[in-house]
Amino acid sequence: MIEKESFLQWFYTEIPKTLFSQIAAQVLFRCENCGECCRGEGYALVDEADLHEIARTLGISPSKARARFTDPDPEKNPGCRILKSIGPERSCCLLDAQAKRCTIYNHRPRICRTFPMLNADTESEEIICFYSDCLGTAKFVKMLQENRCDPKVQKDIESLAGNEERLQALKILLFVWLRRMMGEIEEAEHICRITEISFPPEESAFQRDCLAYFLMTITTDGLDEYQYEG
Template sequence: MDKESFLQWFSSEIPETLFPQIAAQVLFRCENCGECCREEGYALVDEADLQEMASSQGISPSEAKTRFTDPDPEKNPGCRILKTIGPDRSCCLFDVLAKRCMIYSHRPRICRTFPMLDLDTKGEELICFYSDCLGTAKFVKMLREKRGDPEVQKDIESLTRQEERMQALQILLFVWLRRMMGKKEEAEFICSITGVSFPPEENAFQRDCLAYFLMTITTDALDGYQYEG
């Protein structure tokens, strides 16, 4: 595949709504409060997740599969679901007393991409701002503070004016997501044919993500949010 055919595929197949969601996930910081580890009961994991979980516990992937997962009732190809325990159906890897994930730095990718890339639960909304997620509460607070910042407004204006820069940012966001999902080789291939370099310069990337996200989110969504954790 060359650059031109990639760009054609990229513009026709990747929905515009995905980019602000990725930008939000780049900016989001999980506080490991454990709220999303309880009463959820349906977190999909695949072979790569199992290997990561197994290595964190010093056990084999097949043992991790038996101990930590159950068959996926929806039979997604190659997937299992995290086992749940107790009356509130907590994830079996959630330490109920400490209220923390026991394998946090090795947690499955579905846990890493929650909540901004939680595509299944948003319906018509671009982003679901969960009222019981401490990370979301801090994220919203940061956005409320930054949206009036003149420097951020300048970033938004300059991004809006520069079509090529906007496209490069969208490719970079897509590459970031592919790497997050464990598709490192695919991400490198995209960089090689498009000329986008990864990892990006951290500060500039964060600023662009913030500007991009604020361009797409409505004031109502931010003003209406209230933390209830």
Template sequence: MKEKEIYESMEEARKKYVENMIANPIDLDSEFTFHCTKCGECCKDREDILLNPFDVYRIAKGLDVETYEVLDRYTYGYIGKSSRMPIVAVKMVEDSGCCVFLKGKKCGIQDFKPGVCALYPLGRFVARDMEGDSSVSPKVSYILQPYNCGIRKDIHTPRQWLKDFHMDECEDEFILWQDIVFELSPRLAKIYDRLPHKVLDLFYDNLFGFLYINYDLEKEAAAQLESNWGYIQDMLRTVEDFLQEIG
């Protein structure tokens, strides 16, 4: 399968996954059974371990390296086929198909692993009012993903699971990121096929930098992403005005 076809397949699978999440949220106090046996199976042959800017920031800080080093060493990027978002995914080791962070059968970045991994077997999405009612605040909702690793032994509730892995502390960050994606994606889709290739490449280089790279690890991440989002909006307006002028 060609690289482009792989990316398109990943995008389609992600779309179906998101649709399933929205249709089947779970109650925070409902029960599920799961016990991690540290088999490492959930870290193999995964093309859907996607990082948001906060994941990149935390991994960089945890490894004491810069954000661009995390991206260069451990991830690869592509443009979403329908979302047109710059997407960052964790690399798999070519021979074994294992996540690059897997050491033996344990996560090498356990204390600052990506949100999607910390949540597993839960998944999350932001539920928002689709009628545009700004008085309705966005809310993080959760699903229980299908899983075939671990054993069905210990009883958990989503509420306790989130607390145990400190994911309840990250909801505001996740909402901020999803708010940006919610506004940015449709605007990117409108300009993507209209810009000359060189201009498009330059635009996406800057966009990628503002979303994932331009962070001071000594400062709080959310405030920096909000500031970067301001620069991205300025870039977008410039491009949108240019396209409007040329028709």
């Protein structure tokens, strides 16, 4: 297991700064279960680890899960397949189309867990992709518009920006949050142990810090042009 010094050296030099802004956005994001990202032209890419998790969740073998739920990946990403889109409106085979809910939500593939804030469109240069058909994104944008000029939020930004120690601790918390969200609990606990960070943080303070961090690192100038088209 990696120890504190080597972890911090790697952490401060190798992780792109934009990742922390994306994680902060994902912490603040609330999925509205509209089901839009689980149907249509797109599809969910799954690797062996995702497949094993789906199989374990449904109590079947990985080979059965592979045959029942996946097709070959048209883009031929190494070691990956895609979930079949065989439901109404080409929805994912694991979506309950009527309830608009993922039937394996807590065990969904990692690509679904990172949608939408950590899942920037690879063809766009934007750090965050504000999907116009995602109801949760529309609400997220509205929340940013309402809060970005709030004097309390401005004060939070100033206080966070002026305290390097707090800023670094927040980045570690965000990283731990991400590891846990991806199901890497042991790694997350190890990072907490070696960095002496306690998790979970106090919820409302964490949310405020995430909002302050997001607003101090991402420009929100273009947000007024966002239009929900769902």
